[in-house]
Amino acid sequence: MLATVAVVSALLFGILYLGIIPFIGHLRDPKKLRKYPQLSMWSGISDLPFIIEAHKGFRSRRLAELHKVHPVVRIGPNSLSYGTHQAVKDIYGHSTRCTKDVMYEVLSGSHYHLADVIDKVDHQRKRKVLSSAFALKNLEGWEHKVADMTSRMVKAFESRCTEPPVSLGDIPREEDLTIDLWRWANFFAVSAIANIALSEDLGFLEQGDDLITSERMDGSTKKVHFKECLSATAWAQSNLVWSYKWYPTFVRLSKLLSRTYRQKWKQNEDWDGIVLNRATTRLKRYRNGEKLDDFFSVLMEDKNGRSNDLEWGEIIAEISIMMNAGSDTTAIAITNVIYRLLKNPDCMAKLRQEIDEALDEDDFVAPYDKVRHLPYLRACLDESLRIMPPNTFGLPRRTPPEGALILGDWVSGDTSVSMSAYVAHRDEAVFPEPERFIPERWLGEAGRELQPFFVAFSAGARGCIGRNISYLEQYILLATLLRHFEFALPSHDWEPRRRELFTCQLRFFDETESVAAQCAEPDFQSDQNAREPGSTNSEDDPSDPIVADAEPWNSDAPIYCASFNSFQVSSPAATRALPGPSGFDAGVTPQHGQSENGSGHSSFSPPYSTVSSHGTQDLSKQSYLGHSSKLLRAVLVRHFVDHLAYWFDLCDPEKHFEFIVPQLARTSPPLMNAILCVSATHLSRLSEEKRARHSPQLPAFGQDTAIYFHTEAIQPLMRLTANSVDLRDGNILAATVLLRWHEEIDAAPGADNQDSELFMRVKNLLIIEQFKFTPNEPHSSPSSGQLVVSPEPNASGEIDDASSPLSLSLQIRQNPGSSGLRRASFWIAFRQEIYTCFLNQRSFAIPLLPCSGFRSFNPAADVVWANRLIVFCADCIEFCYGSAELQEGSKAIPSLTSSAVDLVKTRWTTLKDLEQQWEQKLPSSFEPIYSSVTDDTSPQDVFPELWYLSAAHVTGLQHLELARILLTVHNPHLPRLGLGYFAKMQEQSFSIRSITRRLCGMALGNRRLPPALATACLGITTCGEYFQERREQEALLGIVDALRVEHGWPFRNTASRLRAAWGWDP
Secondary structure, three states, X not given: OHHHHHHHHHHHHHHHHHHHHHHHHHHHOOOOOOOOOEOOOOOOOOOHHHHHHHHHOOHHHHHHHHHOOOOEEEEEOOEEEEOOOHHHHHHHOOOOOOEEOHHHHHHOOOOOOOOOOOOHHHHHHHHHHHHHHHOHHHHHHOHHHHHHHHHHHHHHHHXXXXXXXOOOOOOOOHHHOOEEHHHHHXXXXXXHHHHHHHOOOOOHHHHOOOEEEEEOOOOOEEEEEHHHHHHHHHHHHHHHOOOOOOHHHHHHXXXXXXXXXXXXXXXXXXXXXXXXXXXXXXXXXXXXXXXXXXXXXXXXXXXXXXXXXXXXXXXXXXXXHHHHHHHHHHHHHHHHHHHHHHHOHHHHHHHHHHHHHHOOOOOOOOOHHHHOOOHHHHHHHHHHHHHOOOOOOOOOEEOOOOOEEEOOEEEOOOOEEEOOHHHHOOOOOOOOOOOOOOHXXXXXXXXXXXXXXXXXXXOHHHOOOOHHHHHHHHHHHHHHHHHHEEEEOOOOOOOOOXXXXXXXXXXXXXXXXXXXXXXXXXXXXXXXXXHOOOOOOOEOOOOOOOOOOOOOOOOOOEEEEEEOOOOOOOOOOOOOEEOOOOOOOHHHOOOOOOOOOOOOOOOOOOOHHHOOOXXXXXHHHOOOOOOOOHHHHHHHHHHHHHHHHHHHOOOOOOOHHHHHHHXXXXXOHHHHHHHHHHHHHHHHOOOHHHHHHHOOOOOOOOHHHHHHHHHHHHHHHHOOOOOOHHHHOHHHHHHHHHHHHHHHHHOOOOOOOHHHHHHHHHHHHHHHHHHHHOOOOOOOOHHHOOOEOOOOEOOOOOEOXXXXXXXXXXXXXXXXOHHHHHHHHHHHHHHHHHHHHXXXXXXXXXXXXXHHHHOOOOOOOHHHHHHHHHHHHHHHHHHHHOOHHHOOOHHHOOOOOOOHHHHHHHHHHHHHHHHHHHHHXXXXXXXXXXXXXXXXXXXXXXXXXXXXXXXXXXXXXXXXXXHHHHHHHOOOOOOOOOOOHHHHHHHHHHHHHHHHHHHHHHHHHOOOOHHHHHHHHHHHHHHHHHOOOHHHHHHHHHHHHHHXXXXXXXXXXXXXXXXXXXXXXX
């Protein structure tokens, strides 16, 4: 009763506080804001509409649409957005009385940096310290640093250049699309600003990768991707910050409810670690007496060598904003201007002529003093910045307590006011034809008259102090690139997509291949997490309830680069063939034109006519392989075959997932994306050393790669319904079990994962449909060379087909049919369901009735015996956590008139008897070929080492041990009170420890089978608390760590929880 009262009270309080009180305030309207048009009908009482708009991916574009009609729009209860050029001076001008808004305080750390400090006096102090560093004279002294990075970028491009199209303007060949300009612009901008700020050489341009060290507060380090972490921080903050009061609550809720946000906040910590590591590294050099000319020196000392006495936290803050804003905006600007020039070839030709006339033939890198005054170069830069300013969003300001006059209208005090640069630059009164790229508008006196309304770097006293650095980099890099190279887009009608964070990001993805095959596709309806490297760039998980409506990340295409100054270099993007497994017979491929569902027209499995009849396929020729490099995909497929397929082929002598699935994936995009997803996820969880050992040819990639492939694979699955014909496609079931494995390795054991639950619903829908569709296969005599063991023979030795709606047979044949893959996938899904149910202590979601044939002790092959043990484990799970009366085998249960307790006891006794029968009737081949004896004193011999001949033996016996754990713990005959209770509990504890030791011994004795380690850790996770001796506890943690470190499984939290349960942690 009290609980109900508490819940109702909390609900009423929430309605009152979040709904009624804001609504009353809206009606009272003390600030007279109700007169303004609103972004949404709810904007007067809540900031949520603007937060929702932020999640859609381009809030400034929505504001621009509204401001075509309304000069002022209310975007929140206390927030106004302006859309006419006159407001720039009132809000941002030198004489404005508005200050930085509370947003900057909300987002700041322990110390303010120059960009987020609110207090004007403190801002003046900071600006005085830093102004000398950003003075144009000082920047010219750093020109050599920018020139050096520009030279490195040219050399990187030279090594990737291809021959130009036959005639200028032609569409390049797909294999010639070797440069992702957005990616390389980021490498350049980060490298340049790191050198200017910290005199550090990051090596990004030589490596073609932005891998960098992040330092934790305890001093330990890890390798992360710079752009991933930076953009993850901006992504999470820019989605939620707009309700200042509720921002801390939204952060906590996002970590609790959304896997995507949890990942972003984790990468936010990694970003802080990057800044900390770079700062401490530079500090060591400073303390060692190195005299370096950089931004850090300006922070530490004034021009006379006297210490500035800044706190370490303030120094960290200033380095953070320098590395952040100093790289992001320049990379966006460079990519945008080259894109605009490619779309306007006349402007490109005019600019090239101006550059060529200004530079000498021996100017490998354009000198700043030769290009800084080129009017058309500056006009092109400014026009590109006008159309798409890097900082598109409206920098919020707060009116003074007494209020302020804006657009001739008095706005009450402490009101948030802003004007998006994207909106300001589309005011047709100032910029006619605002969507057209017209550099000429910036030339002469007319151009000077536009400058007061050009807010790409903000305006007034709080304008961007780093604009000179940005222009220095843009002048030198753009002039040099256009001097050396020709560029082309994948197609004439190709357009970028964008995502607005605090800056307006273009797509970022580790790739060297064109997305030309996708340029005509409609926008996806979800952010494909791996678009943004903090991304990760699914930027958003499509099944994530918080970000499901987000717009797509902009895929600014990898741009083709060709020689412009007579050096011709052949493309490194040579076609690569993925060889089939050794000895793989061409006869394994299905008949041409037949899809895996037998209908020949599955939307997921196109006809097989494009599959090579010789077991090899040129991956570069597949149109759906558009979004990452050919080499990366080939390496990921090979990694799957070499290192992951055995996770799935444990009880499958035909090894479908090693031999068949990679071939089928060539014509099934979801299946191919699932393979790429699990490989990328697995590799991303390994150390650099292990990645290099597993896949030495692996190109640079980040976790966003796996997220991207996961999104690509799971999107079509999420659209399946119970009536979809594609449920019968065996390729889809195979892709589903692969993605389920991804869910297991991508989330900590026991984590509350709503995404996973949604995915399990889809998987179970597929499996149930497979029951309906899969026909019984013909049975052959042993003389045919086929081993036929299903359905099980009945007592008379005859086959009873009706006993098994799904013929879960083992057919060994030269040319496996489609039903073979379905059966293999079914058993994988079955084992995955056991893993999930055992870990989360829930009932079995897959129907068990079709498994009746596997509750037999009749003679059969070893893999069938293994599957019988797996079914028995499922029966025990259903007894413990489900409804035993609904199970096959319930005939042994007395009538329902008996007491519920008696029913449970009888069913338990039946299962316990079956456990003993399995032990007695298993074939002798299930006996270990070697077993060691444990030593109660040795820390090395905690577990018995058990060797077996095959994976099927280990898999079956480990599931039998899991069943024993369940029956031991859920023994209804144990006393609850009274004499003998303590002794029985001790006996139960001893039994559980013995079973867990055997589980671990099987894993340690069969190290060629990493899945055995995973099953052992399943037992450790649930039963580790029963172990009280320190040497046993350490041995258990050793197994957990081996699975995590050697195979990338997420068991770090398990180890932490065990340490806490054992009392290790204080």
